[in-house]
Structure formats: structure tokens, C-alpha cells
Amino acid sequence: MDSKQPDYSETLNRVSTNSKPSELRITDIKICKVDLPPWGSHLVKFETNQGISGFGEMRDGASATYLKMLKSRLVGENPCDADRLFRKIKQFGGPSRQSAGVCAAELALWDLAGKAYGVPVYQLIGGRFRDEVRLYGDIHIEDGRFTGRLMDPKDVGAVLKGYMDQGFTVLKILSVELLTAKEGNCGGPLDWVERLRAAEERGRKVALAGDRAATAKANAELYDFNKIAHPFTNMHITEQGLDELEAYVEQVRSVIGYKVPLAIDHFGHFPLPDMVKIARRMERFNLAWLEDLLPWYLTDQYKVLKQSTTAPIATGEDMYLAESFEPLLAAGALDLVHPDILTSGGILETKRLGDLAAKYGASMAVHMCESPIASTAAAHMATATENFFALEYDAFDSPWWEDLIIGPARPLVQNGFIRVSDAPGLGIEALNEDLIREHGPIKEKNIWVSTDDWNGESSLDRIWS
Incomplete structure (x- = not known):
């Protein structure tokens, strides 16, 4: 028998002795x-x-x-x-x-x-329910404007069809400008209506001209107006406005077909009776959900809305902690919870929300308008959450988006899904500082x-x- 001690040097060279979890400190x-x-x-x-x-x-x-x-x-x-x-x-x-x-x-x-x-991370919070995380393709954001508001519905449909060709199996469009852009689509205090329409027209012109600074200013003016909560605007949609919205969605559907789930967001700040009218008009389009029709904290109004329509209802991107969703879920007011992981409380709290929603028979879609850091974190949460449905993706106009992070998984997004890697943590080794310098304020x-x-x-x- 050879008495020589075995040489473990090669093995030890592969072991990280740097990380001692019990002694780790920020x-x-x-x-x-x-x-x-x-x-x-x-x-x-x-x-x-x-x-x-x-x-x-x-x-x-x-x-x-x-x-x-x-x-x-x-x-x-x-x-x-x-x-x-x-x-x-x-x-x-x-x-x-x-x-x-x-x-x-x-x-x-x-x-x-x-x-x-x-x-x-997904292993730390319970392990896998799925190997791939489904993404839903949201219409473009460009130069600070939602360009889907400005496009012909057939063009919007063509863009969405392009997403389908890339493998995306759930889609979303925006509708808010449709209901206010044309005279006669809505009524309300005349000064408000005229201010809103003028601000939108200015925003449209500067966005199409590619003036980012002017676009940001126009957007700020719009958001200042939209700080008025839905019940207090006293704005009401007309039959003409409902007809135009319905025709718009119908034309989008004529391009993409009816097999793919289609969600709709941003309906403007109309009170409950108007949102009931809108939801009923949208029922025939086989929608995935109608999003944020009312402020999230109006539980009783959401209950009335849900009882008034067969269209699926979702909200949640502005809600903090799982417990804030329970009144809506207990009232039977939601078909889907729609949190943003950067508002709801992070990774574990959002998984807790998924479990809570499942108790009430609701599924989960996840809002996402951020970098690959948050998207990767949301994907880890989604991997470990039973009733997860789809995670938002709207970086189509930022081809450099995925390259912001350095890690083992490439491509991050493939065929409309994210496959979460088994790398430690979130799988992010570093950030691409040259790219951040190029696309950030600090040079x-x-x-x-x-x-x-x-x-x-x-x-x-x-x-x-």
C-alpha cells in the first residue's frame, strides 16, 4: 500500500476560501x-x-x-x-x-x-416550479413615449406579430391616448379636456421629431395632469370613444389572431361607471387581462367592476407588501395580481404574494420596466412561484439592454422566455460599466x-x- 499522502492541491485550487457565510458583512x-x-x-x-x-x-x-x-x-x-x-x-x-x-x-x-x-437565489427560496420563465411582449417605448399610442392599429398588430415570430406567447398594448386624442371621445370640464388634448398633441409632435428633452417636458405635463385620481376627474367616455377603442382592438386582433393572450393597459383616469363600460366592450376580444382600471386601494370599486364584467381584471404594480393585496383578493376582485418586484417588496415577498393569490384562485403576472438586474431577480422569483404566468418585457428598442449585465447566461432572453441559470446568486458576475457610462448621466x-x-x-x- 502506498503510504504517500494524496495530493489535493488541484482540488483545493478550485475551492473558494474567500466566502465564509457566517463572517460575511456589508x-x-x-x-x-x-x-x-x-x-x-x-x-x-x-x-x-x-x-x-x-x-x-x-x-x-x-x-x-x-x-x-x-x-x-x-x-x-x-x-x-x-x-x-x-x-x-x-x-x-x-x-x-x-x-x-x-x-x-x-x-x-x-x-x-x-x-x-x-x-x-431560486433554490434559496424553495426551488423550481418551471425551467423557463414566460415573457409577455409589451409595445415599444421609444424616446420616452409609448409609441404604441401613436401608431395605426394595423401597425401595432404588425409589431406584435413580430414579437410572436420571436417566440413571445403573451402580448400587451396600451390604449390611453385613443380615448382622449380625438375630439368627442370623452367629455369633462372643458378646460381639463382642452389642456389634456393640447399636452398630448405637443407630446406627439416632439416624440415624432425625436426631441428627447421636449418629450420629457411634455410627458411631465401629462403626468402632472394625471395625478388626479380616477373618481375625481369627472371625465367620462362617450359612445364615440368606446366605438373607437373597440375598433382599434378589433383591428389589432385581426392581425395577431385570437390564439395569443392579449392584455391592455393604460385606460386613462375615468371613474368606475366608465371603466365598467370599457370592460364590457373589451369582453369579446379574449383578453389576458385589463390592467389598472382603477386606483388599487379602491377595493369596493374593484369588486363592483369585477362583478360587472367577464373580462379578467389585474392590478398591483404600485402595491407594497403581499398583505396589501389581500383585501382585493378576499373580495374576489382580481383574476391576476400584477406586482412589480421593485415595489412589492422584492424577491421573497413577491413569492409570498404568489402563494397568497393562489389561495384565492388568482394567478400572477409581473410588471417590469427596468434593467436586466430586476428582470433576472423577477425570473428567479417566478421560477420558484407556483401560480406565475408571465413577466413583462419591453426592451425591444434597447438592443444593448441585455449587455448591461455580465454573467454566464447568454442570451438572457430566448424565444420569448428567460432560462434561469444555476450560477450563484442572481447569476450576475458584474455590470458592464462601459455600457452604463455610455447610456447614463455619469461619463x-x-x-x-x-x-x-x-x-x-x-x-x-x-x-x-
Whole structure:
């Protein structure tokens, strides 16, 4: 028998001794921005004492302050305690963009935990229900405008047919401008109607001219007007408007056919009676869902709406935490929950939402208007969620979108699906800083903005006495 000791040097060379999960600590949080339409996204990097980095992202259009204020509460913590740390900071989140910091941090924590233990995030939250994550193709966004609002319905149908040819099996269109662009389609206080139509016309002209700055200004004017919630606009759709909307969708369907599910978003801020009329007109088009017809918090109105139509109803992209969906689900008001992972609470909280929705017989589609960081995180969540249906994809006009991340999976999107890799964490090794520099506001060598001013921020965080 050979007494010589076996040589394990080659094996040991392949073992990472850098990551010791129990001793892992967050040492810094940094932020950069990339100009993704329509409002841009802040990308986030968590650095650690062991040299591994975790990546997250803030919801499009959110202020970086929502994350900076969390820094002093996270630095020095072990990111492997992802759920505990989420519960520590979740009180600082709220609807829509208010939860952007909490959700960005949650993504980065899970990314780090997966990298520390050498397993993909989906495995940490329960394992696979599916091998591929279905995407739904949303109509173009270009130069800060939803160009689908400006196109002939046959052209919209042709674009969607192109998505189908690429393998996309669920589609979505936008409809809001149809209901207000033409005189006689809606009525309301005359000054409001005229202001809205004038703002839309200005936006249309500058968008078609390719003037991004003017387009952003026109969009801001529109959004200022649309800050008025649906019940308070006193705007009402006319029979002419209903006829035009119905004819538009019919022409789109004539191009794409009826086999593929078609969702519709952005109906404008009309009160409940008008949304009932719209939903009933849309019933014959075999829709996947009608999206955000009313503010999400109007549970009783959603219940009336759902009871008044056979069209599937969905909402949720502005809702924070799974618990906020339960009143709607308990009322039987939703066919689908439609969260955005960068608002709903991140990866694990959105999986919890999926389980909650399943209890009430509702499925889940996921809103996504962000970078591949958030899309990859949502794909990990979707892989591990039983009642998941489809994840939004609207980066058709950004051919560089996928190249923002560096990782093992290429292409990220293939034949209308994302196949989640088994790489540790989210599978993102690094970000393409040259590309971010090209498509972001910071052109210097170091794209990462320091958050050191927030190192000592503190307050009495206890929410009970």
C-alpha cells in the first residue's frame, strides 16, 4: 500500500476560501444610474468584507434617497440574513416608488446570500416550479413615449406579430391616448379636456421629431395632469370613444389572431361607471387581462367592476407588501395580481404574494420596466412561484439592454422566455460599466456615486411603544 499522502492541491485550487457565510458583512453601498426609458433606473451594488458584490435595482423614476437612508441600517450586517434584514427595513417602504430602496436592498441581499453559499437565489427560496420563465411582449417605448399610442392599429398588430415570430406567447398594448386624442371621445370640464388634448398633441409632435428633452417636458405635463385620481376627474367616455377603442382592438386582433393572450393597459383616469363600460366592450376580444382600471386601494370599486364584467381584471404594480393585496383578493376582485418586484417588496415577498393569490384562485403576472438586474431577480422569483404566468418585457428598442449585465447566461432572453441559470446568486458576475457610462448621466471612469454622507444617518426606528 502506498503510504504517500494524496495530493489535493488541484482540488483545493478550485475551492473558494474567500466566502465564509457566517463572517460575511456589508461594508459599503453604491449607486449608479442608467438611462432606460422612460425614466431611468438606479443600479445598486452592495460591497462586502470578503470581496463579493451583490446587485440590486431601484424602481424606474425613484429617488436614490430611498436607498441612501437605509445604508446605516445595513452596513455591518450579514446579508445572508436576508429575511431578517428585510423585516428590519420594510417599515421604510410604501406604495409605488416609496419602496424602491427597500426592494433594491432586498435583491442585493439575496444575490449576496446565493453567492456566499454558491447556490442560485431560486433554490434559496424553495426551488423550481418551471425551467423557463414566460415573457409577455409589451409595445415599444421609444424616446420616452409609448409609441404604441401613436401608431395605426394595423401597425401595432404588425409589431406584435413580430414579437410572436420571436417566440413571445403573451402580448400587451396600451390604449390611453385613443380615448382622449380625438375630439368627442370623452367629455369633462372643458378646460381639463382642452389642456389634456393640447399636452398630448405637443407630446406627439416632439416624440415624432425625436426631441428627447421636449418629450420629457411634455410627458411631465401629462403626468402632472394625471395625478388626479380616477373618481375625481369627472371625465367620462362617450359612445364615440368606446366605438373607437373597440375598433382599434378589433383591428389589432385581426392581425395577431385570437390564439395569443392579449392584455391592455393604460385606460386613462375615468371613474368606475366608465371603466365598467370599457370592460364590457373589451369582453369579446379574449383578453389576458385589463390592467389598472382603477386606483388599487379602491377595493369596493374593484369588486363592483369585477362583478360587472367577464373580462379578467389585474392590478398591483404600485402595491407594497403581499398583505396589501389581500383585501382585493378576499373580495374576489382580481383574476391576476400584477406586482412589480421593485415595489412589492422584492424577491421573497413577491413569492409570498404568489402563494397568497393562489389561495384565492388568482394567478400572477409581473410588471417590469427596468434593467436586466430586476428582470433576472423577477425570473428567479417566478421560477420558484407556483401560480406565475408571465413577466413583462419591453426592451425591444434597447438592443444593448441585455449587455448591461455580465454573467454566464447568454442570451438572457430566448424565444420569448428567460432560462434561469444555476450560477450563484442572481447569476450576475458584474455590470458592464462601459455600457452604463455610455447610456447614463455619469461619463467619468468611476460610475458609482458615493453614499458616504449617509453612513451615520439614524432615528428611533421602533414603530411601537
